[in-house]
Amino acid sequence: MDTSAIYQVRLEVFEGPLDLLLFLIRKRKIDINDIPMATITREYLEYLNHKERINLDREAEFLLIASFLIYIKSQMLLPREKALDEEKDPRQILVDQLLDYQKIKAASLLLRKKEGDELQKWKRTALPSLFPEEETDFMEVSLFDLAESFFSLMRKKEEKKTRTIKRKEFSLEEKMKEIMAVLKENSFLDFLDYFSQQGSFEEALVSFSSLLELIKSRIVIAIQKGPFQPIKVRLRQEAYLKKK
Secondary structure, eight states: OOGGGTOOOOOOOBSSHHHHHHHHHHHHTOOTTSOOHHHHHHHHHHHHTOGGGBOGGGHHHHHHHHHHHHHHHHHHHSOOSSOTTTSOOTTHHHHHHHHHHHHHHHHHHHHHHHHHHHHHHTOOOSOOOSSOGGGTTOEEOOHHHHHHHHHHHHHHHHHTTOOOSSOOOOOHHHHHHHHHHHHHHSSOEEHHHHHHTOSSHHHHHHHHHHHHHHHHTTSEEEEESSTTSOEEEEEOHHHHHHHO
């Protein structure tokens, strides 16, 4: 049985190659302006052999810096006519990158801390209510309950044998405009009253489909105080603000 698949030790993962280099420099207590390339290159390559210690999404970047370290090391080993002090130090590009990275990392940590402080200052304790204060205990009505209420009302109307004198065609667009007009004029639409006033089952069905479309589009919301309580239809908060 392969126990390595069961038990794993989680180690620190270095996000980028400069993170790893800074770690090695601090670990060795090396002067960043006088990096011993042989030591750092050897240790850096050793870390690359342990894939679990680096961010594999950025593996190409780690390999690029590895090749750069080897290049600098080879430049340091080449025989020179002049001393390094008189020529440009091949390590300087790396040193500049590390110093800039240190500054950026310090600034990002400071900004992150300030962001955390500000979030605590302006922390939202409660979400704004969609409804007036006196109706905050209302709950949203499910589409299933709406459909059940609608067809229950239609059955009652059918039992009364209401006659339709004149047939008229209705469109979803017309009925959606009608519902929106009621909501713009009043604070809410009473579900029972509105559908009781429909002249025929066909008209009521088109109106109900229009209401469902408005709910689906998150323009209106159906609410009630509790089970078997009157259903009210209101504009959602964002739609209400647009109306204003």
